[in-house]
Amino acid sequence: MERPKILICVAWPYANSAIHLGHMAGSLLPPDIFSRYHRLRGHRVLMVSGSDQHGTPVTVRAEKEGSTPQEVAERYHEINKKAIEDMGIEFSLFTKTHTDNHVRVVHDIFLRLLENGHLEQRQTMQYYCPQCKKFLPDRYVEGRCIKCGNENSRSDQCDKCGATFEVGEIADPVCITCHARPEMRETQHYFFKLTDFEAPLLSYVRKNEHWRSNVQLFTKNWLESGLKDRPITRDMSWGVPVPLPGTEGKVIYVWFEAVIGYLSASKEWAQSTGDPEAWKAFWTDPEVRGYYFLGKDNIPFHTIIWPSILMGYGDLNLPYDVPANEFLTFKGEKLSKSKGPSIDIPSILRLFEADLVRYYLAANMPEGKDADFSWEDFETKVNNELVATLGNYFHRVLSFTHKNFGKVPPLPDGLKDESREVDQAIAQALVEVETYLSSCQFKKGLKAVMDLAQFGNRFFDSVAPWSLLRSDRDRCGGVLNLNLRVVQALAVLGYPFLPFSTQRLWGLLANDGSIGDGSWKDATKDLSVGRPLPEPKPLYKKVEMPSEASPFSAFEALDLRVGLVKEVTDHPNADKLMVLQVDIGSPIQLVAGLKGYYSKEQLTGKKVVVIVNLQPAKLRGMVSQGMVLAAEAGDQVKVLTPCGPAEPGERVTSGLDHGGKMLTFQEFQAFVLRTGTVLNDREADLGRPVQADTAGLTKGRQAAFFLPQDGADTALPLFTESKVVIGVDGELENGARVR
């Protein structure tokens, strides 16, 4: 019998920023678990995706960076491709939309739809900037909202009151690039006649009762409220050109073109296998199911637009299931790439192994509703579930067996009951994982794996091999054999979730080969009895929680140290500068503009606060490897100094973590530091009263404070690792700026 085939399509991440945990949890990890499961079962899987490289977000980013769309799109494609590989997401092909192949496939579809009468050319009005000499997409025009009077409304929708506008409706339109007033010009565009597909779409959706209810409902609602024909071309240069004469300066809208990537990627994959027709097996055989993994915002493109395109084109399979996920949020805020906090995969993988991240995201997957991400929760779940329950079970079984037997012990007679108990537990886990994973219920699938691990722990306790070791060595080996069978089953069942570590576990069980295609049956295969066991090492280590982002987390970029001034000389070539030799645990040279405020004698022997991760700079020919922090008010300048015992080199942390990256002087200037007087345990006077955690500080004492931004109403006092407050060397008015 031929192996069942399955097509897995994954929403294309946008090539204007690095992918983050939200992409992972929402649309990348689920299909990888799904495809690994299917491959374990021996099914043939084609899994494709790529970078969505066209569209305005890319051009906007390029303009901001003074770069080209090509450059931005290529850069993020490479970054994201690597991030996806590093996370262990295995695609048959992860390509991109800016390829000849994609353009060819899009053109083929465009022309066939045109031929079949589903595309139509129509006249529309569009903003045109006479100064930039180009048509302006909605986002490039701003103006005054005619409903609420908001002066900075976008031309398509007012962010304040939510009103939407047609072209030309907004008052006083302005081109956001050159601020000229755009005019209205007539332009020709192709419209996709979605209305042609209303009836067939409705019956298609009704037929797909296995869709998640949110996907069903959302789609039905859309359909029932009626479809509108949509323009699928626009006036801009970055994108797939329209394949017709007389259409210079027009490209195909990304929302229309990007979904076609599923098909073009499949064809590209087929090319690469040497059989250019291979894609057909996955797209034209009605028995092959196509699964589309994406986030909830993407639902209509996959349940309405893409099926319409496919229907209009003909002969290709429609999506079988669209298991859309909700969002992963960060403290309730949307984890987004265009605004708000972002936790990108490359940075996370520098800190943690992929399997730890995969575990957490699978356990906290936003399947039914938005799920919240926090580092605290990450630490808790990884340490208490993955490490303590699963990892520790592996390790206690393997290390005990290795230490006392050195090889896989046989199963003697007389363990009928125990044997049956273990068989049942494994069998149950197999059924559950199969049921849940084949129906895209990944959280439950993982839970079933963890339940088996918990059973293992309970079983290990109940048979107490450590006491059998003295009383009945054969029986002890027997119960270990049974535990090893549980471990082996866990290796296979855990593989879709934790591919890297379970692969290593496979070897620790003295097994040959690896887990992969068709390994499902190995969950219950005979152990490698009699084989020597390799020395086991714990598979997972506990993680330490990175500190939560506080309003002051930007401060973490500063590396401040206590410095002892050893020697002061006048700068040979400047009349305001002095050259300081400072001990910050190691000797460095600083150039400071303190002449006139301090004498050489006053500074020598003084403890100061130095920023040490400032890029070294030459000041009038003398190298300065940092900067002495000083407060200035009017014509007064006073250096900051610890108000108690402090060692040279000691960090000034204020309880925060620190990154060691070098800062430019400009970056440093963005930090807001001011002097203030402690009022009570919760407030300080920085020229105005401000909330600050000043518990334990002496009232009336002057200290330096960090502010998230100027005018903020919370502040953080500076103090050293040993909690010595940083004050001012003398008296200064409150609110004095520190530089």
Add this chain to the structure above:
RNA sequence: AGCGGGGUAGGGUAGCCAGGACAUCCCGUCGGGCUCAUAACCCGGAGAUCGGUCGUUCAAAUCGACCCCCCGCUACCA
């Protein structure tokens, strides 16, 4: 505004579509056990008027109506 989702012990979360006996699991907390293991594992307890009100029913977290609060989408952010 329209549409969609959500509100369950101190925190997080399952169950809800197909209504039923002590409401799931993780963390925390309290007590006990074990000592093979990464201060880990195992057992037990306390802790919830299942957002509110009204209704249907022998029976409601679950079905219906109304209300309150969060969040997302509305065609250029998974």
